[in-house]
Amino acid sequence: MSEPIIELQEVFKTFGRIVALNGVSAEIIQGEFFSLLGPSGCGKTTLLRAIAGFEDPDSGNIRIDGRDMTGVEANRRPTNMVFQNYAIFPHMTVAGNVGFGLTRKKLGTTETMRLIDEALRMVSLEGFQERDARTLSGGQKQRVALARALILRPKVLLLDEPLSALDRKLREQMQSELRNLQRAVGITFVLVTHDQEEALTMSDRVAIMFDGSIVQISTPEELYTAPANLQVAEFIGSMNFLRATVGRATSQGTEVEVEGLGKLIMASESVKPHSAGDNVSAGIRPEMLTVLFDEEAGTARVAEGQIADRSYYGDMTYYAVRLEGTEQTVTVSMRNTANRPILPLGSRVRINWNADSIVLF
Amino acid sequence: MGAAAIVRGRWRFRLPSGLVLVSPPLLYAILLLALPIAAVVTISFWTQNYLDLDRTFTLANYREAWSQPVYRVLMLRSLAVSATVTLCTVLLAFPIAYFVSFHVPQHRKSLWIFLITIPFWTSYLMRIFLWKVILGYNGVINGTLIRLGIIEEPLSFILYNVNAVVITLSHAWAPFAILPIFVALEKIDRSLLEAATDLGEGTVRKFLRITLPLALPGVLGAAIIVFIPTVGDYVTPRLVGGPNGLLIANMIELQFKKANNPPLGAALAISSMLIVAALSLIFVRLNRHHLRDRS
Numbered sequence: 001m002s003e004p005i006i007e008l009q010e011v012f013k014t015f016g017r018i019v020a021l022n023g024v025s026a027e028i029i030q031g032e033f034f035s036l037l038g039p040s041g042c043g044k045t046t047l048l049r050a051i052a053g054f055e056d057p058d059s060g061n062i063r064i065d066g067r068d069m070t071g072v073e074a075n076r077r078p079t080n081m082v083f084q085n086y087a088i089f090p091h092m093t094v095a096g097n098v099g100f101g102l103t104r105k106k107l108g109t110t111e112t113m114r115l116i117d118e119a120l121r122m123v124s125l126e127g128f129q130e131r132d133a134r135t136l137s138g139g140q141k142q143r144v145a146l147a148r149a150l151i152l153r154p155k156v157l158l159l160d161e162p163l164s165a166l167d168r169k170l171r172e173q174m175q176s177e178l179r180n181l182q183r184a185v186g187i188t189f190v191l192v193t194h195d196q197e198e199a200l201t202m203s204d205r206v207a208i209m210f211d212g213s214i215v216q217i218s219t220p221e222e223l224y225t226a227p228a229n230l231q232v233a234e235f236i237g238s239m240n241f242l243r244a245t246v247g248r249a250t251s252q253g254t255e256v257e258v259e260g261l262g263k264l265i266m267a268s269e270s271v272k273p274h275s276a277g278d279n280v281s282a283g284i285r286p287e288m289l290t291v292l293f294d295e296e297a298g299t300a301r302v303a304e305g306q307i308a309d310r311s312y313y314g315d316m317t318y319y320a321v322r323l324e325g326t327e328q329t330v331t332v333s334m335r336n337t338a339n340r341p342i343l344p345l346g347s348r349v350r351i352n353w354n355a356d357s358i359v360l361f
Numbered sequence: 362m363g364a365a366a367i368v369r370g371r372w373r374f375r376l377p378s379g380l381v382l383v384s385p386p387l388l389y390a391i392l393l394l395a396l397p398i399a400a401v402v403t404i405s406f407w408t409q410n411y412l413d414l415d416r417t418f419t420l421a422n423y424r425e426a427w428s429q430p431v432y433r434v435l436m437l438r439s440l441a442v443s444a445t446v447t448l449c450t451v452l453l454a455f456p457i458a459y460f461v462s463f464h465v466p467q468h469r470k471s472l473w474i475f476l477i478t479i480p481f482w483t484s485y486l487m488r489i490f491l492w493k494v495i496l497g498y499n500g501v502i503n504g505t506l507i508r509l510g511i512i513e514e515p516l517s518f519i520l521y522n523v524n525a526v527v528i529t530l531s532h533a534w535a536p537f538a539i540l541p542i543f544v545a546l547e548k549i550d551r552s553l554l555e556a557a558t559d560l561g562e563g564t565v566r567k568f569l570r571i572t573l574p575l576a577l578p579g580v581l582g583a584a585i586i587v588f589i590p591t592v593g594d595y596v597t598p599r600l601v602g603g604p605n606g607l608l609i610a611n612m613i614e615l616q617f618k619k620a621n622n623p624p625l626g627a628a629l630a631i632s633s634m635l636i637v638a639a640l641s642l643i644f645v646r647l648n649r650h651h652l653r654d655r656s
Contacts, residue, residue: 052559054558075562084552085550091574101561104566152560
């Protein structure tokens with residue numbers, strides 16, 4: 001079940017003096033939706049192209065379905081790719097594009113037509129067979145590119161920022177369609193994206209890359225709630241960072257003194273590898289902080305502060321709260337549910353928080 | 362009143378500016394292109410009476426141009442030579458354009474294109490004479506081949522015949538064919554080729570299914586650019602064509618000058634122009650059709 005379909009071992013790739021891949025190792029599991037997430041220039045596209053066979057690694061090893069891919073040309077690999085600009089052949093019809101890879105298989109005309117019809121149905125483009133590829137919209141081109149790749153039943157489908165050229169509405173729609181399509185066909189998808197939302201919503205697992213290295217591979221939830229380091233925490237979502245000092249370990253856990261929030265006890269496990277006396281950063285997500293309105297009683301922990309700034313987003317309000325006893329402000333996000341007032345600047349507020357949602361770096 | 366003047370002033374400044382801008386080239390085109398063609402068309406319907414022109418309308422010149430075997434032979438030979446030159450030029454130009462577009466590093470491409478145009482730095486006549494030196498009885502090719510012991514007698518089929526005309530013209534027009542093909546190849550999105558590879562195609566089939574069809578407009582452009590002017594060339598056949606390498610343009614020149622029959626020359630010129638135009642149109646149509654139907 002959890003057989004790796006792609007194994008990457010210490011893959012290095014340089015372009016002149018630029019190190020694009022700095023010893024990347026990872027395993028991608030059969031049938032999963034795997035995302036490579038990272039800022040532009042982190043090497044994620046190079047890694048995808050190395051898997052596809054368009055870049056030769058300087059050293060290291062790429063295995064697909066147990067086979068070493070060293071020296072295997074791109075056209076002989078069991079992968080197919082959806083290109084960033086879709087690379088739709090402009091001199092062909094939709095059917096010509098979708099059936100492009102089938103001609104080598106020498107199937108009969110009826111069988112070819114049937115497969116093309118089936119592939120187009122899969123991406124909801126029934127009846128588009130004879131359309132001129134140049135007349136397609138961005139979203140349609142994307143579907144054709146998908147059908148063209150999936151019709152060959154690859155072991156792995158590689159997607160290079162496939163949604164970045166679409167407008168927001170269409171992008172959101174395609175996100176769920178891609179996800180459903182992947183579940184339906186059961187083919188391993190490897191998606192390259194710089195859009196964290198895209199990676200989080202679509203993937204089974206996400207690899208986050210910085211400067212040619214994979215920093216963390218985990219499920220979206222883990223990536224968000226337990227980022228491996230400060231860089232990941234800063235890249236994924238937004239996070240408040242407060243100065244903190246590690247205290248002594250007790251039987252209940254380790255004491256941590258967080259500026260503005262006070263002393264708290266954290267599970268010793270989550271304090272590792274820091275030790276007593278270390279100055280650390282305590283990270284907490286804005287949605288893990290709650291403004292307490294008068295009637296609500298503080299359950300766990302309460303900090304006092306004053307609203308220094310406010311951004312209203314319709315469904316959400318973001319408050320910048322200056323905590324008592326520190327110069328630091330924290331961002332608190334509040335969903336604007338019924339009857340919840342939007343607090344004016346300068347209001348004194350009580351902030352509720354929970355030790356479980358604090359991550360130390 | 363003041364306001365009207367301003368409005369009028371603005372109009373006076375704006376309205377003619379388009380015409381003013383276009384008028385020098387327009388004038389140039391009328392004076393040097395439309396008028397001469399109109400003159401040639403007009404003359405082709407007149408008759409030459411030794412020293413003066415009979416200006417009564419007649420189709421006699423066209424009748425002669427289309428019925429005399431000599432003109433038909435020359436016209437057909439011209440078309441055959443042009444077609445051969447076009448084929449040779451495009452076949453020679455394509456690999457060069459392909460090499461520059463696909464194998465020369467980006468920052469060197471303009472240098473390569475610049476180098477390709479170097480032959481144009483010398484006059485056309487000079488280049489024809491150079492080919493005479495190369496192809497001649499005691500020329501570079503024969504000299505080398507004899508010295509290498511490959512042949513004993515100088516080759517006679519390479520100068521003063523149609524072959525020499527084809528060789529010289531193919532070389533002369535090569536840059537005109539290279540450039541449009543190069544531009545068409547440059548315009549091909551390289552990710553299309555990667556996509557073709559990704560979908561399983563090797564080098565040759567990738568070329569046949571993607572590169573060539575997408576470069577076809579450039580190839581077609583190159584073919585027309587070479588074909589149309591070579592039909593009318595008369596310098597090259599005169600200098601390297603020998604007696605059997607003369608083309609229709611030489612006959613037109615002959616009629617205008619030595620034979621003192623400009624009306625017949627004009628009729629021949631217009632006839633050849635119409636034939637070339639018709640052939641070019643058919644060519645363009647066929648290719649467009651072919652391009653559209655490909656899938």
